[in-house]
Amino acid sequence: MSNVGIVIVSHSPDVAKGAADMVRQMVGHGIPLAWTGGNPDGGLGTSVEKILAAIEHAWSDAGVAILVDMGGAETNSEMAIEMLPAERADKVVICNAPVVEGAVMAATEAWGGSDLATVKRTAEELNHMT
Amino acid sequence: MNSNSASDSAVGNASFALDPRRARAIVTAIAQRLIAATDELTQLDQAIGDGDHGLNMKRGFAAVLAEMDSLAATTTPALFTGVGRTLVMKVGGASGPLYGTLFMQLGKSWPPELSRAALHNCLHDAVAAVAARGKSQTGQKTMLDVLVPVVTALGTGADRGQLRALAGMCAEATVPMEAVRGRASFLKERSIGHMDPGARSSQLLIEAVCDDLEQNA
Numbered sequence: 001m002s003n004v005g006i007v008i009v010s011h012s013p014d015v016a017k018g019a020a021d022m023v024r025q026m027v028g029h030g031i032p033l034a035w036t037g038g039n040p041d042g043g044l045g046t047s048v049e050k051i052l053a054a055i056e057h058a059w060s061d062a063g064v065a066i067l068v069d070m071g072g073a074e075t076n077s078e079m080a081i082e083m084l085p086a087e088r089a090d091k092v093v094i095c096n097a098p099v100v101e102g103a104v105m106a107a108t109e110a111w112g113g114s115d116l117a118t119v120k121r122t123a124e125e126l127n128h129m130t
Numbered sequence: 131m132n133s134n135s136a137s138d139s140a141v142g143n144a145s146f147a148l149d150p151r152r153a154r155a156i157v158t159a160i161a162q163r164l165i166a167a168t169d170e171l172t173q174l175d176q177a178i179g180d181g182d183h184g185l186n187m188k189r190g191f192a193a194v195l196a197e198m199d200s201l202a203a204t205t206t207p208a209l210f211t212g213v214g215r216t217l218v219m220k221v222g223g224a225s226g227p228l229y230g231t232l233f234m235q236l237g238k239s240w241p242p243e244l245s246r247a248a249l250h251n252c253l254h255d256a257v258a259a260v261a262a263r264g265k266s267q268t269g270q271k272t273m274l275d276v277l278v279p280v281v282t283a284l285g286t287g288a289d290r291g292q293l294r295a296l297a298g299m300c301a302e303a304t305v306p307m308e309a310v311r312g313r314a315s316f317l318k319e320r321s322i323g324h325m326d327p328g329a330r331s332s333q334l335l336i337e338a339v340c341d342d343l344e345q346n347a
Contacts, residue, residue, distance in 0.1 A: 011180075039222025041189060045182060048226065049219045071180075071313045072224035075263065079218055079227035 004110035004119045005032035005058035008103050009051055009077055010069040011044045013037035019067070019100045026104055027111040034058035046073045051080040055092060063091035063116035065123065067103045091116065097123040147244055153209050154202040156342050161191035163338035164331060174327035178314040182223050183327040190221035190229070211237030224312065225328060228260055228273065235259035250285035257281050264311060271307035271314060271321060273328035276300040280336055290340040301325060301333035 006023065010016040016037035023033055034054035039045025051066075058064055066081075068074045074094060081092045093116060095102050106123040114122070148156075164171075164187045172184030194201070194216050201212040214233030218226050239255040241248035257277045261267055268278045279300050280293055288296065302325065309321035312328075 039182075039186070039189070040220050041222070043182075043185075043222075044180075045186065045222035047219070047222050072222075072226075075224040075227045076222075078263070079230070083218075 003031045004062045005060040005064040006107050007054045007058050007066045008035040009073045010037040019103045023107040027107045030111040032058040032060050046076045048076050048080045065106050065119045066094045067099045069099045093120050095120050095123040097126050153206040159342040160338045163334050177324040178321045186221045186223040190217045193220040207237040207240035231259045231263045232256050253281045266311045270311045271304050271309040271326045273332040276329045276332040294340040297333040297336040301329040304329040
């Protein structure tokens with residue numbers, strides 16, 4: 001698949017899955033998509049190991065855009081990106097955008113075949129809307 | 131080598147080469163200290179964070195203890211790197227990458243010969259890596275408010291007792307600070323009046339190291 005992949009990371013598996021469900025409803029299976037939530041014990045939190053697995057699942061040669069909810073989700077996603085092989089790390093970005101709306105916007109942009117930078121920019125444009 | 135053995139003996143001179151056995155003992159002491167403080171760290175984090183710091187640290191350091199046999203089967207820097215990696219993978223909150231980065235950078239920067247100056251440089255690298263990871267600096271009510279001054283004091287000749295006391299004072303000093311990083315920053319001025327849980331866990335880490343060095347001096 002040459003469309004940019006989307007990874008959704010939330011402290012809550014329910015939120016991550018719910019956001020992914022919304023993305024699927026919007027764009028069907030037109031993009032690689034993965035979600036992850038919960039700490040390594042399954043409680044609220046995030047897990048670098050699970051984020052790495054989600055990136056792998058949603059991998060696309062066009063790159064992967066990650067949407068995060070807050071705090072540790074971002075730090076753990078940054079850590080996960082650094083642990084990727086260098087040639088992959090360059091193709092993964094974290095979008096500074098609200099997780100649900102950002103995921104839907106990023107996925108819609110990715111579905112249209114836009115490149116990674118455009119996908120990220122579209123998700124982040126949400127921050128400038130009032 | 132630093133020839134100033136009077137000040138060197140406080141933390142690390144030639145006779146205190148940190149072989150993997152000693153490194154294992156120190157990491158074990160840190161893990162036990164932090165696991166024992168689970169409830170206290172949780173309570174601190176419930177006041178200004180999301181209440182998971184105690185359990186996250188417990189999960190991470192319990193995993194470190196469980197993997198200790200294989201982690202300690204190598205060199206001291208490899209042990210630290212392995213501890214860091216385990217924390218990154220197992221903690222589940224932002225403290226995983228933060229404490230994980232501390233240990234991974236220790237492993238990366240560990241000097242071939244241990245002097246106070248070499249240890250200071252290595253710890254300085256490790257704390258700088260934590261600051262970069264958290265995009266933070268001192269004065270923002272974080273673990274850096276303990277780690278940075280303690281490492282600086284180590285570089286200027288402080289002994290174990292002074293380092294331990296300084297760590298306590300610095301953790302205390304986060305109480306009146308307003309958080310600008312991490313979850314506590316959502317509370318803005320309401321974060322004032324509570325000790326930062328990360329500063330407290332860093333204080334406990336330093337205490338555990340100082341105590342262990344003292345007992346095995």
